[in-house]
Amino acid sequence: MTTPSATAVPRRPWTRGRIATHAFLAIMTFIWLVPLIYAVLASLRDYQFTARFGYLSFGGFTFDNYVTAWTVGEFAQKFLNSAIITIPAVALTLFLASMVAFVLARFNWKFNIVMLGAFTAGNLLPPQALLIPVFKMFQSVEVPFWFSESGTLLNSYWGLIAVNTGFQVGFCTFVLSNYMKALPKEIYESAMVDGASIWQQYWKLTLPLCRPSLAALATLEITWIYNEFFWATVLLQNGKMFPITSSLTNLSGAFFTDNNLVAAGAVMIALPTIIIYFALQKHFVSGLTLGATKG
Numbered sequence: 001m002t003t004p005s006a007t008a009v010p011r012r013p014w015t016r017g018r019i020a021t022h023a024f025l026a027i028m029t030f031i032w033l034v035p036l037i038y039a040v041l042a043s044l045r046d047y048q049f050t051a052r053f054g055y056l057s058f059g060g061f062t063f064d065n066y067v068t069a070w071t072v073g074e075f076a077q078k079f080l081n082s083a084i085i086t087i088p089a090v091a092l093t094l095f096l097a098s099m100v101a102f103v104l105a106r107f108n109w110k111f112n113i114v115m116l117g118a119f120t121a122g123n124l125l126p127p128q129a130l131l132i133p134v135f136k137m138f139q140s141v142e143v144p145f146w147f148s149e150s151g152t153l154l155n156s157y158w159g160l161i162a163v164n165t166g167f168q169v170g171f172c173t174f175v176l177s178n179y180m181k182a183l184p185k186e187i188y189e190s191a192m193v194d195g196a197s198i199w200q201q202y203w204k205l206t207l208p209l210c211r212p213s214l215a216a217l218a219t220l221e222i223t224w225i226y227n228e229f230f231w232a233t234v235l236l237q238n239g240k241m242f243p244i245t246s247s248l249t250n251l252s253g254a255f256f257t258d259n260n261l262v263a264a265g266a267v268m269i270a271l272p273t274i275i276i277y278f279a280l281q282k283h284f285v286s287g288l289t290l291g292a293t294k295g
Contacts, residue, residue: 043264050260065264073247073265079272082226082243084157089164090221094214096165097172102202104173105180106188116177120170127167127230134163135234155237163235164225172217179213180206215283223273244269 012018042055049060069075100119104112138153145151153159183206191201207214229245236242251258251265 039263040267042260043267045260047258047260065258065261066268069247069251069261069265069268072261073250075244075247075265075268077240078242078244078247081157081241082245085160085164085232085243086222086226089161089168089225090218092161093165093168093172093221094217097169097217098176098207098210098214099202100169100173101176101180102206104177105183106198106201106206116174119173122167123170131234138163138235150237154235155241156235157241159235160231163231164228168221168224172221175217176210176213179210183209212283215280219277219280219283222276226273 042050043065044061044063046060046062046064050057053059100115104116135154138159141153142151143153143156143158147158148154148156150156153162187205187209188201191205196205226243227245229243232243232246239246247269248262248265251262
């Protein structure tokens with residue numbers, strides 16, 4: 001004798017609205033994937049073949065574009081430069097933002113809104129508007145030569161890490177403070193009864209509970225700081241210190257550009273962020289949805 005499963009969930013009927021929604025999502029997904037698929041196919045094709053038969057033809061596949069792009073674009077050194085800039089900047093941004101967000105969410109005082117507004121105000125201005133003030137400030141700040149070869153914050157990884165952190169802390173503080181406000185206050189009351197200090201409440205209680213939101217922000221921040229090139233061109237004067245985004249300029253000639261070669265370079269540059277997204281996809285989605293309906 002068979003009994004129906006207690007956990008069986010009835011399937012939703014395929015109504016016209018549901019069919020239209022799925023069709024719309026499928027079409028939009030295809031539209032978003034077309035540029036990526038086209039770039040990958042172009043990167044795997046020989047330029048002479050595409051110049052003769054056109055980009056809409058099929059054939060001429062080769063991996064030479066990736067080998068040439070890696071060598072000409074100095075990808076090994078530029079990937080290392082991006083790692084030196086991105087990893088400390090993301091870690092420092094999330095650490096500082098989580099501390100500020102914890103204070104704003106945990107303690108109620110009359111300057112909470114003013115403090116939050118001060119941290120988020122920097123995101124309202126375009127970076128180009130602050131180019132000259134930031135450049136002059138970094139030029140006037142003297143540091144030991146072991147800290148920077150120029151004796152100032154210019155032409156230094158530390159200066160680029162500092163400016164990226166400064167521009168991203170506000171956004172992360174805003175997101176984390178809203179997430180932390182959704183955490184039950186009872187857990188903090190229980191922690192205080194057990195004798196937990198403020199630091200222990202932050203480090204051992206709040207941060208583990210904020211892991212999904214921290215993972216979601218880490219995914220976004222890695223993508224933004226990794227792809228950032230504006231401040232690198234302003235604050236760095238040594239081409240050997242440039243991040244990976246500068247490698248595409250090395251693949252473009254003065255009178256001729258091999259688009260297949262550039263496509264191979266673009267695919268290699270985008271690959272780390274794609275891998276990080278898929279590695280943190282579960283935390284990324286949950287971090288964006290948890291607490292969305294809580295006031």
